[in-house]
Amino acid sequence: MSKVLAAGTVAPGFTLRVTPDQYLSLSDLAGRPVVLAFYPADWSPVCGDQMALYNEVLPEFHKHDAEVLGISVDGAWCHEAFVKDRHLHFPLLADFHPKGAVAEMYGAYRKSEGVCERALFVIDRHGVIFWSYCSPIAVNPGADGILDALERLPKEGASDGHAKSSSHAA
Amino acid sequence: MGTLKVPVTQHDHIKGPANAPVTLVEYGDYECPGCGAAYPIVNLVVEHFGPRLRFVFRHFPLTQVHPNAEPAAESVEFAGAHGRFWEMHDGIYENQDRLSPPLLFALARALGLSELELRNALASEKYAPKVKSDFLSGVRSGVNGTPSFFINGRQHEGTYALEDLVLAIELQLHAKAAL
Numbered sequence: 548m549s550k551v552l553a554a555g556t557v558a559p560g561f562t563l564r565v566t567p568d569q570y571l572s573l574s575d576l577a578g579r580p581v582v583l584a585f586y587p588a589d590w591s592p593v594c595g596d597q598m599a600l601y602n603e604v605l606p607e608f609h610k611h612d613a614e615v616l617g618i619s620v621d622g623a624w625c626h627e628a629f630v631k632d633r634h635l636h637f638p639l640l641a642d643f644h645p646k647g648a649v650a651e652m653y654g655a656y657r658k659s660e661g662v663c664e665r666a667l668f669v670i671d672r673h674g675v676i677f678w679s680y681c682s683p684i685a686v687n688p689g690a691d692g693i694l695d696a697l698e699r700l701p702k703e704g705a706s707d708g709h710a711k712s713s714s715h716a717a
Numbered sequence: 718m719g720t721l722k723v724p725v726t727q728h729d730h731i732k733g734p735a736n737a738p739v740t741l742v743e744y745g746d747y748e749c750p751g752c753g754a755a756y757p758i759v760n761l762v763v764e765h766f767g768p769r770l771r772f773v774f775r776h777f778p779l780t781q782v783h784p785n786a787e788p789a790a791e792s793v794e795f796a797g798a799h800g801r802f803w804e805m806h807d808g809i810y811e812n813q814d815r816l817s818p819p820l821l822f823a824l825a826r827a828l829g830l831s832e833l834e835l836r837n838a839l840a841s842e843k844y845a846p847k848v849k850s851d852f853l854s855g856v857r858s859g860v861n862g863t864p865s866f867f868i869n870g871r872q873h874e875g876t877y878a879l880e881d882l883v884l885a886i887e888l889q890l891h892a893k894a895a896l
Contacts, residue, residue, distance in 0.1 A: 636781075690856050691859045
């Protein structure tokens with residue numbers, strides 16, 4: 548199993564394709580907690596599917612003002628079909644080219660197989676990793692660890708001085 | 718491995734005696750094929766252990782992939798409010814291949830319950846908070862898909878094959894007997 552970036556590390560910035568014609572940067576979400584969920588592949592079986600679970604738990608994540616981002620090495624067109632088929636209501640990012648580069652920065656890339664680990668990161672409002680966890684690749688880690696971490700995040704009002712950027716690199 | 722974060726209370730749907738040495742909790746979705754496959758197995762397990770086992774069912778609908786799961790869960794809660802929880806639960810799993818709103822209404826009518834009342838309960842989402850509370854108790858306990866089982870509060874890591882469930886429950890019975 549890879550050694551994923553630990554709590555206290557500044558979350559490496561990235562810009563990835565989120566749809567075939569849009570990009571999303573981590574900095575776009577500055578000022579809000581972010582949940583990064585690296586996972587091996589789209590189209591895994593439905594009932595035990597990690598992304599389907601996060602989709603259902605989304606209202607709970609949003610109570611903490613957190614944005615959830617799924618990341619795999621699948622391409623943007625693949626993600627688009629998967630999002631549509633599973634009615635996912637949060638973005639999936641394509642760590643497609645150069646393949647796995649973002650996962651590698653987070654210590655969450657399985658070079659031997661060319662896929663992301665099942666690794667979770669909760670990033671605080673200041674862009675620092677608050678909690679991380681790498682699950683055995685065949686085990687869906689659930690959402691309890693993420694919710695526990697979000698609950699432990701220091702509470703901050705809207706006046707924390709971190710400007711929100713809405714710029715999209717194109 | 719998860720532990721059951723929300724203990725079994727009188728708000729749960731329970732089969733079997735309160736003082737049974739082993740409690741089996743299932744988190745299930747009425748439209749999930751795996752839960753449908755586990756249904757007859759769980760019945761065999763319940764029958765096999767008799768008064769030594771207490772069985773509890775909690776809702777864990779994946780509503781975005783299973784469009785009938787939420788109305789099914791709310792219909793079972795509706796039936797439960799009229800003392801017919803298990804009959805409705807059984808009716809749905811035994812007819813899972815044709816799960817749809819008409820099936821839910823037909824099952825309610827067959828139990829002598831008012832179809833109109835069920836329609837109103839679904840439209841007003843009367844039982845949605847109960848279903849949601851079951852779901853969230855599962856999420857907090859580490860449920861990551863369905864069916865998920867907890868045996869005396871600890872998540873069952875084996876499969877739901879009959880022999881796996883029976884063995885895991887027997888281990889708990891022996892552990893209790895050794896105390």
